[in-house]
Amino acid sequence: MDDQPSLARRGPRHSTNLVGRSSEWLESCAFNDAPAPLHIWGVQEMNQGLFGMLDQAADLAEAGEAFHAYMMAMFGIDDEQRDVPSAGRQRFRSSFLRLIQGWSFDSNGPAGAVLKGWVESRFGVCPSFHKEIIDAVPGPAWEVYTEEKMSSQFHNNAIWVQLDLLFEFCQWAIRRFAFPGQSHLTLYRGINDVERHLIVERTDRREAVIRLNNLVSFSSDREVADCFGDRILTARVPLCKILFFPGLLPSHLLRGEREYLAVGGEFRVSVDYV
Template sequence: MPQSPPSLPAGARLSLNRCNLPAVILGGLTYQAHPVALEIDGIRAFHKDLFELLAPIDDARERAERFVDYIAAHFCLDDLEAAGLSPERVKKYRRNANYLRMVRGWSFDADGREGAVLKHWVETRFGLLARYHAGALDDSDGDAYHHYLAQGAKGLYATNALEAQLDLLYTYCQYELGRQHPNRTHLTLYRGINRIGEHDLFDDLEGVSTSPFNGHPRRVLLNNLNSFTSDRERACEFGDYILETRIPLPKVFFYNSLLPGMLKGEDEWVVIGGVYEVTISCL
């Protein structure tokens, strides 16, 4: 009998989230093959003025500029006193902790404070639990897990509706992907990794050869947030193994060219995790 597609393990998900599909569905392998749009509760409707503003604009760069202006005005990013933050009582880091700082911090160090904030955001919005943050998070009493919780709490403390900013960033990213790739459901992306044995594989490694792409798919449970690239040669710079997979567009959180100057990494795509079918090759 053929194997049924693996579901998202119970230990990798929450029972509740804030989007239109439960984690057990959006995190499973069936979703990778047959994705549907993911929407964070209420965000598109609450910010309908933004999307009405963007609708008649044909140039992607101009849309990006309008988005930056809108989010700055809506969250008072240039006038934090109007947002209720007191300059003399809040440290400079807290006052500058906006969506751009989070994504740039992720690009610099996915296991840093900003990375913890983003992984926590994925947990609350999509119900996918973080698997790794400067160490495996499979032990709720372990040092790595407590470090992750502490970094996430510190990163969110006394910020200006930071998670709501991230909600809008994701929603805008999905809007842009729909405008720029109206007939696509997936992107083929690559990720360079080391120590393949530390990843949650549903298959053993028999048959993984040193030759490029042996063609045998593997099923892997990825962290709840991951960096990929559209350039395979670029992925080779980050590990001895290359994962190639088809990423559903609704699982793209943001990418380097979404906004002007957003990320320095070339062709970086930040992807929401779950169970994926991948092809593994060795360098």
């Protein structure tokens, strides 16, 4: 979980998105405190066969296997990518699995740019950091991000459509099996310098509203978060913003660090020293 400083002001956002909610509201602390369900337009309607099959699953493991099989068939992804092994120079068709793996290695690499670009496109929330602070649009940092998010390395197989399906499956799995009836999870993030993040409001010596990037990693294990900085942010993260969590799929992705990927914005956090 990398330390990603935010802008010294609120970043850019789009006036439109694919979830039917105000982008300004989506990235606000008010939304994170009292979230509403999020759905990407048309995904479930265009994939009724998938969600009908998922409704027959007895548990999360069975549902994960069904989703994995559907994605392999729909997008012609090599089954070897289940655990995304190191394949040297072997070239796979682009897949959401490779993106998640790429994020786990370096969230500021090309895979991270594609994932941040998907959040920008679907939720209307722009990144505030990619390799460096994005302080102007257009500007040098924004241009680097834009070039990487559109890299042909990842855009040869409808990759954003794959991510749409992943998000909708994740939300379905959260409601059905993983966290039924819950609205938030308490998660942790290690950082090295609070002052490098935009502090929207400091409510107490150890409590604040902090703006994080448009896609952000948290861990469900505080001791794991300790490894990524000398301060720990503790946040209540809305489940409706989760894109991926360990155990969602029959793979080892993100399990080691118990890592959750969530759409970012302003979070009310407590700040503790390690």
